Amino acid sequence: MxxxxxxxxxxxxxxxxxxxxxxxxxxxxxxxxxxxxxxxxxxxxxxxxxxxxxxxxxxxxxxxxxxxxxxxxxxxxxxxxxxxxxxxxxxxxxxxxxxxxxxxxxxxxxxxxxxxxxxxxxxxxxxxxxxxxxxxxxxxxxxxxxxxxxxxxxxxxxxxxxxxxxxxxxxxxxxxxxxxxxxxxxxxxxxxxxGKYNWVKDELELLLKKVPAVGGKLAATAERIKDSLKYLFVSxxxxxxxxxxxxxxxxxxxxxxxxxxxxxxxxxxxxxxxxxxxxxxxxxxxxxSDKIGTWHGTGPYKIDTGDFVKPDHAPPAWSSLVSETVRKLAREDSRIVAITPAMPVGSKLEGFAKEFPDRMFDVGIAEQHAATVAAGLATQNMKPFLAIYSTFLQRAYDQVVHDICRQNLNVFIGIDRAGLVGADGETHQGVFDIAFLRHLPNLVLMMPKDENEGQHMVNTAVQYDDGPIALRYPRGNGLGVPMDKDLKTIEIGTWEVLKEGKDAVILTFGTTIPMALAAANYLEKEGLSIRVVNARFIKPFDEKMLLNIFAEDIPVLTIEEAILQGGFGSAVIEFAHDNEYYSTVIDRIGIPDRFIEHGDVDELLREIEFTTESVIQKLQLLVGEKSKGHCS
CATH class of the missing domain: 3.40.50.970 (Thiamin diphosphate (ThDP)-binding fold, Pyr/PP domains)
Known part of the structure; x- marks a missing residue:
């Protein structure tokens, strides 16, 4: 056919x-x-x-x-x-x-x-x-x-x-x-x-109806017999x-x-x-013949061999980088326990599970339960690592609010697939987590610029003892940067300047840092000096650095691969208002107020005008407005 x-x-x-x-x-x-x-x-x-x-x-x-x-x-x-x-x-x-x-x-x-x-x-x-x-x-x-x-x-x-x-x-x-x-x-x-059980109840009922009933007593007895036999035959x-x-x-x-x-x-x-x-x-x-879920969802593959079509010598996957760093730390800290809601393969926890089978818990498709199990562990001075996709963390929101943050428990949440994920589309794009997490008291929220900073953030999260801490990381592979041999901790709430500049400042983090640097380098040739800040702690802010930026009274552009409403850029505007920097020019680039459908991530970003060219145009406009005395 x-x-x-x-x-x-x-x-x-x-x-x-x-x-x-x-x-x-x-x-x-x-x-x-x-x-x-x-x-x-x-x-x-x-x-x-x-x-x-x-x-x-x-x-x-x-x-x-x-x-x-x-x-x-x-x-x-x-x-x-x-x-x-x-x-x-x-x-x-x-x-x-x-x-x-x-x-x-x-x-x-x-x-x-x-x-x-x-x-x-x-x-x-x-x-x-x-x-x-x-x-x-x-x-x-x-x-x-x-x-x-x-x-x-x-x-x-x-x-x-x-x-x-x-x-x-x-x-x-x-x-x-x-x-x-x-x-x-x-x-x-x-x-x-x-073995099969299909219609035993009906057949029993038909059989019992053939027994001549004399009065209600036998009828009641027959009903009890039917109920009893049902337990014998009905699987x-x-x-x-x-x-x-x-x-x-x-x-x-x-x-x-x-x-x-x-x-x-x-x-x-x-x-x-x-x-x-x-x-x-x-x-x-x-x-x-797949026993672990590798063939649940795949990229392209060779039909004759079943080999997946992947680039040679790719940098480590973000999921692997995070989970393997947790595994490394677990060798020295017996309190570390890993939890996942049915995603041990996607979250790359197979190695952890093999080495520490009694400290690895796949709770099934039960995100709410996973979050509160982590909270319960934390009450007993354990160090739970909850590996969960951004899109699935939405399903455990009340538990994060009520059971983790409200009780200020030391739960480390690994927010996998943060940002656009591409082919799975609207239901899986991890673009809402900043907006629904950043307003929660007690929570630290961070995202690394590369895999080297990522491993240090994992160590920071494990060593942190003052409440819940969450690490966002994207789908796909890292950048291939050199990796430090020894792990270190990063001071909570500290940002870093990646490129100096005096005409405007870009505040961004994670996957959008290369875009920001590319725009700044291009504008440098055009005579504009653009500072690029790795705002790696989405919450809490580096308030000292941010106040100094506002005091300079230069334009600020925030960039985030996340929904704009209620996101990182909104927090920067709120901070400026609360500290009475009303004249500071602030603009934002991020995911617009709509669900983003499926497709290659680069194509999706171009469709919503989330590109290096858009950053360049936005900065040129901001610097031009400032030079004319305009503000927003």
Missing amino acids: DLLSIKDPSFLKNLSNEELEKLSREIRNFLIEKLSKTGGHIGPNLGVVELTIALHKCFDSPKDKIIWDVGHQAYVHKILTGRASEFHTLRQFHGLSGFPKMVESEHDVWETGHSSTSLSAAMGMAIARDLKKENSHILPVIGDGALTGGMALEALNHIGHEKKNIIVILNDNEMSIAPNVGALHSVLGRLRTA GMFFEELGFTYLGPVDGHNFEELFENFTYAKKTEGPVLLHVITKKGKGYHPAE
């Missing part, structure tokens, strides 16, 4: 199982070939080919709402809903999103990039359906890893209580991004090996007690089993949980 000719899923209704098997192979080959060039979430999608086809054959999207939790597994859905011809643009600038996107298709009924949201969304849609007296199926597809998220468990509780007609598809491949952990994972493991009692009809486990690569169970689920009143077993990476050996 020509996948590029698919317009909608209706063609599936007339295909035989043999034709569906052929289609499955074609889709897998298509994904392996296309993603070898663009990169993407290949493992999850290879695992749900048959499941996705079966869903679209048995149900009528978009009338029936298929809700993909996380969205990492929606590529097959995109192919079947007419987007195969766009796959060469996947995750690229102005191309096809790697996640469900409402503007792309009416079949994308829910947008997501963070896990564990599908069940709550499904409940909302089910309530709306019933209030509007409509007739449709609601089908959240959630992974076994995402089911460990607190929000998913809250939703299960609510759905079971309300008895809404929702068919939950539990896609169980024993992994989320990394191997899953926790007691619920163990429950699912027992279900996988317990899914965890979900049954929550109010769900449990079906499964079902082979997620077997069309007959899927069709049979979907048919039964349609006829069942109340919430149903269909437990489907799939193989992550199925059909491509390197992804299928």
Whole structure:
């Protein structure tokens, strides 16, 4: 079949199982070939080919709402809903999103990039359906890893209580991004090996009805027998007690089993949980044999060998630099404990886990829990390192405020993927953390200019004993600078001048320092002297240096790869106002008030005019205004 000719899923209704098997192979080959060039979430999608086809054959999207939790597994859905011809643009600038996107298709009924949201969304849609007296199926597809998220468990509780007609598809491949952990994972493991239980309850009820009942006493006895036998035969009692009809486990690569169970689920009143077993990476050996999550999401790769296409002799990845420095310090300090919410691979903590298995805790997709576990450790004079992506730290905001900062606990938060991350787009851009952290009392927030300063900041954070401290670091690799052999501490709240100048000052940090230096060097040839300051402590400020700058009464430009509203530049303006420097010219460059979509980071920065050229133009304007006596 020509996948590029698919317009909608209706063609599936007339295909035989043999034709569906052929289609499955074609889709897998298509994904392996296309993603070898663009990169993407290949493992999850290879695992749900048959499941996705079966869903679209048995149900009528978009009338029936298929809700993909996380969205990492929606590529097959995109192919079947007419987007195969766009796959060469996947995750690229102005191309096809790697996640469900409402503007792309009416079949994308829910947008997501963070896990564990599908069940709550499904409940909302089910309530709306019933209030509007409509007739449709609601089908959240959630992974076994995402089911460990607190929000998913809250939703299960609510759905079971309300008895809404929702068919939950539990896609169980024993992994989320990394191997899953926790007691619920163990429950699912027992279900996988317990053998099938589909319709035992109904069969028991039918059998008991055939027993001639004499009076209410025997009827009551029969009901008790049914309840007792249910515990003997029903392997899914965890979900049954929550109010769900449990079906499964079902082979997620077997069309007959899927069709049979979907048919039964349609006829069942109340919430149903269909437990489907799939193989992550199925059909491509390197992804299928992956045991640690390397093939969850990748860059380009060579199809024949599975080797990833990476530059030779690249500087160390930021995640590795930070985690390995923590590991180095942990050899000397037994109080250091590492915590991650299901990201041991992404946060490069495999080495720490191997060397210190009893001091490494992957808590699953449970960011709130991770933050408060770190707080609890800190109360006992331990040194917790919480490794978490900026975009996922948003999910633990209350715990950072209430449990960490309010109690002024010595938690070291490693904010990975800070700034624009590129291909994953809006849901993963780490641009909000400065704005939602800098106003919190007790918190120190810093970002290094390069990996050498980064290792010293890690040491500074570990040695710091006066409360919570957070280190932002970007996605990708460092600059390749020489590394000091011995670690040192950096005085909290101190900035450094990287280039002297008297006509204007740039205050910036992290990834934007090269841009600032390039602009200053260019303007130097034009006769302007621009000072560049590494404002490495976003909070607290180097108040002494900043007051001296204001006293010089020269223009100030702040640059941050983060949202402008409430960010670092806003803090500089507030500081100037509070210290009554009303005449100082201050301007800001940063991420505008909008969600930044997916694409190469450099292309995204050019689109929002966040470039060296923009810095040059802004400084020329500021210096010109100052010379004319204007101020802002």
